[in-house]
Amino acid sequence: MPLTAEQQAEIESQSNLQIPTKRPVSPGLEAMLFKALPVLxxxxxxxxDYMGDDSSIVQxxxxxYGAGTKKVSEDRGLIRYLMRHHHTTPFEMCEIxxxxxxxxxxxxxxxxxxTASVNEYSARYSIMDREFYIPEPEVLAAQSKINNQGRGDVLSSEQAAAVINLLKQDAQQCYDNYETMLNPAEEGGYGLARELARMNLTLNSYSQWYWKINLHNLFHFLQLRxxxxxxxxxxxxxxxxxxTLQAWVPIACEAFEDYRRGAVTFSASMMKVLGRMLNGEAIEQADSGLTKREWTEMMQMLAPYQQK
Structure with a gap:
């Protein structure tokens, strides 16, 4: 489901538009508008499209009602304060x-x-393309033995090749059957409704959507994902x-990287243990008051900052 000729024409016409505006504009994001960043x-x-920039958060x-005589350093300090203290409403003023x-x-x-507005490509109305996600061998891993929703060791090259072959065969076979169900009787098919035929498609088939969200909720999405x-x-x-955020709202994105992405959260119980450690007390999990899992998570968060 690559960009259609109509979408390409729309992108080119929009990219060439020169419309003066009194709204806040992000030069960095303007340079990226309509350009597809390849993924997988x-x-x-x-x-x-987008609305607002760093100044919109401050405003x-x-x-x-205006920028006045404020300095960029003052805006940066305020945005970082808002992020640090979880004052989220100003970030909701920006959308993308x-x-x-x-x-x-x-x-x-x-x-x-x-927390976003979504409109997805409809397989009830349109026919899906014959295109599927096939992973690279290095991302094919066995089920983790310690995490029920994670991956463990990477498969051997032989195993990975076999899995990739299965994925390709299944996806192609299911799509062949999808086409047969869609095709009219005179073409050897059954003329089945699109909304029914789509149930046979594999989950690695590609779809597409428009996804609109405000900056606060986008930061939350990124923090998790x-x-x-x-x-x-x-x-x-x-x-x-x-x-795209680094280009759009560089000051807010810097604060996000410091206070969300690069930060960790300790519970009240963990803080008590940290206090004891800072006072020079040697503590083991058994006398910490933490469960084994809490203790492990805490040690993992501290590990990058401990002297070897």
Missing amino acids: DHGFVRVV AARVS KYHVRLPIFVARQWIRHR IDPHAQYEIRVYAEAMLK
């Missing part, structure tokens, strides 16, 4: 709309974030979207 083997993310926080092409199984995971523990196939989309 056949997917992409592209920005089609909303101050409920002011993406056109995303993604495998269906990624879309089903993505749609769990119910850009995390190393997130599934690889959705994480690479989040990483592509982060690039």
